[in-house]
Amino acid sequence: MPSASGATAATIRIVSRSSPMALAQVERVRAELTALHPGIRTEVVPVTTSGDRWLGDLSALGGKGAFTKEVDAALLAGEADLAVHCVKDIPADRPLPAGTVFAAYLKRDDLRDALVHPGGLTLDELPQGSRIGTSSVRRVAQLAISHPHLECVPMRGNANRRLEKLDAGECDALLLALSGLQRIGRTDRISEVLSVEVMCPPIGAGVLALQCREEDTATIEAVSGLGDADTWREITAERMLLHVLQGHCNSPIAGYARAERDGRLSLRARVFSPDGKTVLDAHEWAGPLDPATLGTSVAVALLRQGAREVIDRIPR
Template identity: 55%
Template sequence: MGGGGVLRIGTRSSPMAMAQAEHVAGLMRAQWFVREVEIVPYTTSGDRWAGSLAELGGKGVFVKEIDRAQLAGEVDMVVHCLKDMPGDEPVPEGLEITAYLPRDDVHDAVVTADGTKLRDLPAGSRVGTSSVRRTAQLKSLRRDLTVVPVRGNANSRLAKLDAGEYDALLLAVAGLRRIGLHERITEALPTTSMIPAVGAGVLALQCRSDDAESVEAVSGLDHALTRACATAERTMLRVLRGHCASPIAGYCAPKEDGLALHAAVFSPAGDVVIEAFENGLMHTPEWVGEAAANTLLDQGARALIDAIPHP
């Protein structure tokens, strides 16, 4: 830990990220051996950039700058949304995911200003999202809707909706709950029709591998079931070698004494969908993820992914 027994927590500076860090800080303060906790916010290039994230290298831009700060010793622990962590490459050498917090809600939410649900939106309605995963699945569900890119934090996106710039937004249920705006949710889409993002609803607590004191302090928060499900999902994504423009979804959930993973790869237009359903044991999540990826590859996922342009 930092000097004087202070545990320094690194996080993005957005309202949602700060709320998540405050939640984790509360968990850490509840442990008797953590004397003091300090939150250190960072505004990343991804937060400042108003264009497409693909032009900056994908969602990983939200985490890589904070990872470098952690490796430099500026902070002891980092709170990441797992879905923002690149799945096609390992955690940087010298860092480790020490704890996965219990998974929050994984559903995607439809938010409209007047309470209109997705099925009732008029043809041509403007739906705001910058997620290639959400875009592909939305086009598969409602090809008659117009998908419009939207950036910014949840609060600014909702302000744009209320100002009439969009007719609907697709946002994460978990994120809206974390910032106290769950009453804005018009409906939560079932995971069978809008398969969640890999790592959806999971907060990952990252430490330096050689920082034994911080690792010990954080490891007690690890949730074994969430770790297993997240490992299966991220293994699937790693084997597929998807890039930032690849519409890939994966949701692993407990099933009796094992795991059940639903994974899919889409064309950007949502007119091609390749799916896999794999079950496995709780203690072999890597096998579950690899099996799902290989099933997708056997059905042509490699050609589909490689055909999608990316920076």
């Protein structure tokens, strides 16, 4: 069936950031699509986003949207039929671009963070003053609580580039997403996988989203079968939480939902001040609540504890 752009479901053009990790994510989508629909053809349309080009503070570019703006534009212009995004990079304080929709969330990968240290040391073994390469305000705040003797140094760029900076001596260790290291085949560099109790993950960690134009029914129908029902429930709860909190890219907000095998759904979320001196925590089970209502309920619990004041005190 022809889509509005004139493409057919048998040929899907996938737009993606041009980093090695983003292209690895596209290859996963292509493989799963081929397994689901053996006759489908795919083409990759790589773009370099302003977030990829800019190595300074993301807030100067308007936050995480710097990683998605050019991808969204290619999709809306009809230059591609499908976009592959890391959910953690998609802002939740503003809606998706008009005319686009998420057609599927792939089955969730590991959502934990990993420590990379050339000597194989764990976080607890790092000596005082060790420089941890990360530009994540979420990680900085949590390290300030658990390991105040360590120093965080700004570190942007894709995972391969950060590993190169580590090897060049620009820091002593790195904190990176475990799923990202798995996607680029660099798990050999991991010295420790951190539990979610030690390092609470970002909203949307480990999940890839497939975005289409909402009128492109052919592509939506072709890719919707890749979606995972449990991941949809988890991400719906997580993104509603972030939407209600109106967190921005400089807000240290962490959290994750978990769908149990018996159908229950829980959501834990934390809001930090950048120095880690204020920590707000909420954890609820859905019971009869739908995922979006659970996200709203946990956000309200954090707002009752003063989350609005904590978030609003942080410059965008």
